[in-house]
Amino acid sequence: QVQLEESGPGLVKPSQTLSLTCTVSGGSFSSGSDYWSWIRQPAGKGLQWIGRMYMSGSTTYNPSLKSRVTISLDTSKNHFSLQLTSVTAADTAVYYCARDVNKDYFDSWGQGTLVTVSS
Amino acid sequence: SYVLTQPPSVSVAPGQTARVTCGGNNIGSKSVHWYQQKPGQAPVLVVYDDSARPSGIPQRFSGSNSGNTATLTISGVEVGDEADYYCQVWDSSGGDYTYVFGSGTKVTVL
Numbered sequence: 001q002v003q004l005e006e007s008g009p010g011l012v013k014p015s016q017t018l019s020l021t022c023t024v025s026g027g028s029f030s031s032g033s034d035y036w037s038w039i040r041q042p043a044g045k046g047l048q049w050i051g052r053m054y055m056s057g058s059t060t061y062n063p064s065l066k067s068r069v070t071i072s073l074d075t076s077k078n079h080f081s082l083q084l085t086s087v088t089a090a091d092t093a094v095y096y097c098a099r100d101v102n103k104d105y106f107d108s109w110g111q112g113t114l115v116t117v118s119s
Numbered sequence: 120s121y122v123l124t125q126p127p128s129v130s131v132a133p134g135q136t137a138r139v140t141c142g143g144n145n146i147g148s149k150s151v152h153w154y155q156q157k158p159g160q161a162p163v164l165v166v167y168d169d170s171a172r173p174s175g176i177p178q179r180f181s182g183s184n185s186g187n188t189a190t191l192t193i194s195g196v197e198v199g200d201e202a203d204y205y206c207q208v209w210d211s212s213g214g215d216y217t218y219v220f221g222s223g224t225k226v227t228v229l
Contacts, residue, residue, distance in 0.1 A: 037218070047207075104209035105150075
């Protein structure tokens, strides 16, 4: 049973870069058939998909965030990362990492980590 | 971009049937997936590919999809089913490839 766990700073200053890591355990992270995504949820609001990465290195991003997002993989450490640049208060949210086993839905999620953008 | 529309809330008495709808343009041509999210917890997949249930999800959760509306049905609702429910599709129209979520429906068990 794969498990995902997000980690990173809980507070980021406006205009800076938000950086989070998702560590994957209990599964075949390097199998090459899964997509690894970041999803966020502002308090009291719905889910917004941020972007995903395939093991080959190809990425797909939400067009509304594409100019500010980078997702990368480190297979040697069994983790993938999110960078979101030039953050504002609107980027304050719980950030989740999740897996799509090439079926267009998310079967495994991390527990989420709250990131607050504030000076 | 593709838009999924859900009612903000649905109320149901214990033991009754709750139906949560998800509207989208010709959504019947897409595969729809449903997540349950309880307060302070990550979403959990409860229905995938319109009507299939992951292992461990009770049979009282079912789904259907046709035309412009997909529906999640919870039969014999229990107090523990009170949660937010989100529909989701994969959209490749317009040249962009994105996962799209509905706005969510809060199911309240009276």
